[in-house]
Each structure stands twice: as C-alpha cells, then as structure tokens.
Amino acid sequence: MKDININGFKETIIERTDYPLEKCKEILDKEVTAILGYGPQGRGQSLNMRDQGFKVILGLRRGKSWDQALEDGWKDGENLFELDGAARRGSIIQFLISDAAQIQLWPMVKENLNDGDALYFSHGFGVVFHKDTNIIPPKNVDVILVAPKGSGLTVRNHFLDGRGINSSYAIHQDYTGKAKDRCVATAFAIGSGHLFETTFEKEVHSDLTGERCVLMGLLQGAFLAQYEVLREHGHSPSEAYNETIEEALQSLYPLVAENGMDWMYANCSTTAQRGALDWAPKFKDTLKPIIEECYQNVLSGEEARISIKTNSKADYREQLEKELREINDQEMWQAGKQLRPLRPENI
Numbered sequence: 001m002k003d004i005n006i007n008g009f010k011e012t013i014i015e016r017t018d019y020p021l022e023k024c025k026e027i028l029d030k031e032v033t034a035i036l037g038y039g040p041q042g043r044g045q046s047l048n049m050r051d052q053g054f055k056v057i058l059g060l061r062r063g064k065s066w067d068q069a070l071e072d073g074w075k076d077g078e079n080l081f082e083l084d085g086a087a088r089r090g091s092i093i094q095f096l097i098s099d100a101a102q103i104q105l106w107p108m109v110k111e112n113l114n115d116g117d118a119l120y121f122s123h124g125f126g127v128v129f130h131k132d133t134n135i136i137p138p139k140n141v142d143v144i145l146v147a148p149k150g151s152g153l154t155v156r157n158h159f160l161d162g163r164g165i166n167s168s169y170a171i172h173q174d175y176t177g178k179a180k181d182r183c184v185a186t187a188f189a190i191g192s193g194h195l196f197e198t199t200f201e202k203e204v205h206s207d208l209t210g211e212r213c214v215l216m217g218l219l220q221g222a223f224l225a226q227y228e229v230l231r232e233h234g235h236s237p238s239e240a241y242n243e244t245i246e247e248a249l250q251s252l253y254p255l256v257a258e259n260g261m262d263w264m265y266a267n268c269s270t271t272a273q274r275g276a277l278d279w280a281p282k283f284k285d286t287l288k289p290i291i292e293e294c295y296q297n298v299l300s301g302e303e304a305r306i307s308i309k310t311n312s313k314a315d316y317r318e319q320l321e322k323e324l325r326e327i328n329d330q331e332m333w334q335a336g337k338q339l340r341p342l343r344p345e346n347i
C-alpha cells in the first residue's frame with residue numbers, strides 16, 4: 001500500500017505486492033468467475049485471468065463474440081456457455097455486456113444470482129442510472145467494480161508485455177463481509193497494475209466526462225479546429241497533419257506521459273515555451289465552462305439517457321457507421337491514412 005497526499009487529499013494506492021498472485025488465488029479459490037460478454041473488456045479480462053490460472057468461464061450469445069472466443073481457445077461446454085448457463089455456474093458474475101444491452105439482460109442475471117454471490121461491473125453506469133436501466137441488485141449479494149483506466153485492448157496488451165493497467169475499484173454493497181478482498185483479488189487477476197478507490201457514482205461521472213472531453217470528444221474537436229485553421233491559411237495537408245496530430249501523438253504526448261508537462265515546457269525551444277505558457281490559460285478559461293456543462297449533463301443523467309436511447313435503436317449500427325464514415329472522410333484523417341504508413345518503422 002502506498003499512502004499519497006496530494007494537496008492535503010489523502011489516498012491509499014493498492015499495489016500488486018500487497019496482493020501477490022498466490023494471495024489472490026487463495027481468496028478466489030472457491031469461486032468461479034463467469035464473465036458475460038467478450039467485447040474489448042470481456043476478452044482482455046478473461047484471457048488474463050485464464051493465463052494466470054484462475055477459474056474463469058465465459059457466457060456469450062452465439063455469433064461474433066462466441067466465434068472469437070472459440071478462436072481464442074475457449075471450449076464449448078467446458079469454459080464457454082450460453083449467457084444463462086455461465087451466470088448459473090458463476091459465483092462472481094462479471095457483467096461485461098455493452099451498457100445498453102445490460103438493461104435487456106438484467107432480469108436473466110438477477111434470476112441467476114444466489115445468496116452471497118458477487119456482481120461485478122467495469123463501469124458504474126447500470127447501477128448509478130438505475131432509474132433508466134432498472135438495474136437494482138438484490139441485497140444478498142456483493143456489488144463490486146473494477147474499471148481499468150484504458151481500453152480492453154490495453155488491458156490485454158499491457159498484460160502480455162508484463163506490465164499492467166491502473167484500475168479504480170469500488171464496493172457498492174458488502175453483503176458477505178468479503179467484498180473488498182473479492183474485488184481486489186479479481187482486479188489483480190484481470191491484470192491491473194495498481195488500484196485506487198472510488199465509488200460507482202464517482203467512476204461513472206468521471207468516466208463519462210473524460211471520454212466526452214479530453215480523452216476523445218474534445219481531442220477530435222481540437223485536432224480538427226487546428227487542422228482546418230492551418231489548411232484555410234494555405235498549409236499543405238502534410239504540414240497541417242504533422243503539426244497537429246503526428247507530432248502530438250508520436251513525440252510530445254509520450255514525453256508528457258513520461259515526465260509531466262513542466263518537463264515538456266522546460267525541454268522545448270524557448271519560442272515554443274513562451275507561446276505555450278501564454279496560450280494555455282486562454283484555452284483553460286474557454287474550455288472549463290464547456291467541460292462544466294458536460295459534467296452537469298452527466299450528473300443529471302441526460303448523457304446516460306441519450307446514450308441508452310440511441311444505443312437501443314434498431315438502426316443503431318447503421319447510424320453509427322454513417323457518423324464514423326463522416327470522421328473517416330475528413331481530410332485530416334484521410335491525410336493520416338496516407339502518411340501513417342510512411343513512418344520509417346513501417347517502410
């Protein structure tokens with residue numbers, strides 16, 4: 001455990017050394033973990049558990065995920081079952097179906113929860129927005145959360161690289177008195193690096209804000225705005241793309257990740273340094289009210305309702321593909337398509 005104190009805010013970080021693999025195996029010795037869903041999270045978490053020797057089974061409907069699971073070596077009737085078959089067999093049920101589909105499948109999951117089972121989520125969405133999802137767990141189960149701070153692909157790739165991905169964890173309901181141990185042991189079984197504590201509410205509010213803002217929505221908006229300004233002033237696509245995206249993602253962001261922003265500012269040209277120092281507060285002042293508006297929309301449940309409504313429509317896939325095609329067709333990303341293969345390592 002590492003106690004950290006940031007500006008008077010104290011937190012305890014749980015590290016792998018606090019829960020070595022053998023301890024996790026002891027805690028989960030009598031458990032069968034049933035993972036429902038084989039999207040990026042279900043796949044990454046289940047393969048990592050399987051590779052580390054935990055008792056894990058999958059519950060899927062037949063189709064895309066099922067075929068992928070067979071390809072990954074899961075065996076029909078042995079550790080691969082229909083959704084209700086796995087839910088019936090599991091003592092820890094990891095509900096990793098898409099958030100919108102969890103609404104439909106909840107009655108089946110609820111029916112298969114036995115006294116003392118644990119219900120596990122990787123997102124607080126279903127439980128927190130229960131007025132819209134109707135996901136209200138019974139009182140006689142543990143309700144726990146482990147939310148890897150990254151894509152399910154990273155959960156798997158970092159594990160294969162011998163690293164790990166930081167995750168938050170939360171205990172929503174501790175019926176058995178063992179919810180924390182079950183939660184933390186599972187978090188390390190799925191390949192987490194270190195863990196920080198949260199609540200279902202805080203997890204969902206920060207996650208929805210993050211993906212709408214700095215992680216994805218704001219990022220695409222900012223990239224496009226700068227690319228368009230450069231192009232409108234006569235810069236070539238190569239120049240606009242390299243100055244906006246390639247340099248950010250390939251050079252600067254990894255350095256910021258490694259060393260922090262002050263280091264980045266200290267290790268660029270004095271010209272870049274002066275400009276970045278002057279312009280950063282203007283962006284902050286402009287963006288903060290927009291991020292606040294987004295947070296309020298998340299808090300009120302409006303963002304969740306929009307997401308449930310659109311993701312539940314029959315033509316959801318077609319609409320999504322249309323919107324993604326529009327992004328793909330933007331000149332900025334078309335430039336990326338032609339320029340990425342020309343990176344020296346790809347030639």
Ligand SMILES: NC(=O)c1ccc[n+]([C@@H]2O[C@H](COP(=O)([O-])OP(=O)(O)OC[C@H]3O[C@@H](n4cnc5c(N)ncnc54)[C@H](OP(=O)(O)O)[C@@H]3O)[C@@H](O)[C@H]2O)c1
Binds near residue numbers: 125
């Ligand atoms: N993606 C991330 O980076 C990330 C990060 C942290 C937490 N989470 C959370 O982890 C959970 C899983 O997310 P995900 O991104 O891994 O998966 P996802 O893409 O949201 O969901 C995919 C899985 O859901 C199944 N599914 C969808 N509709 C279904 C239905 N009606 N009946 C049965 N199965 C259905 C799919 O099966 P088929 O192949 O058969 O359609 C597939 O196995 C979510 O709660 C998400 O918020 C995700």
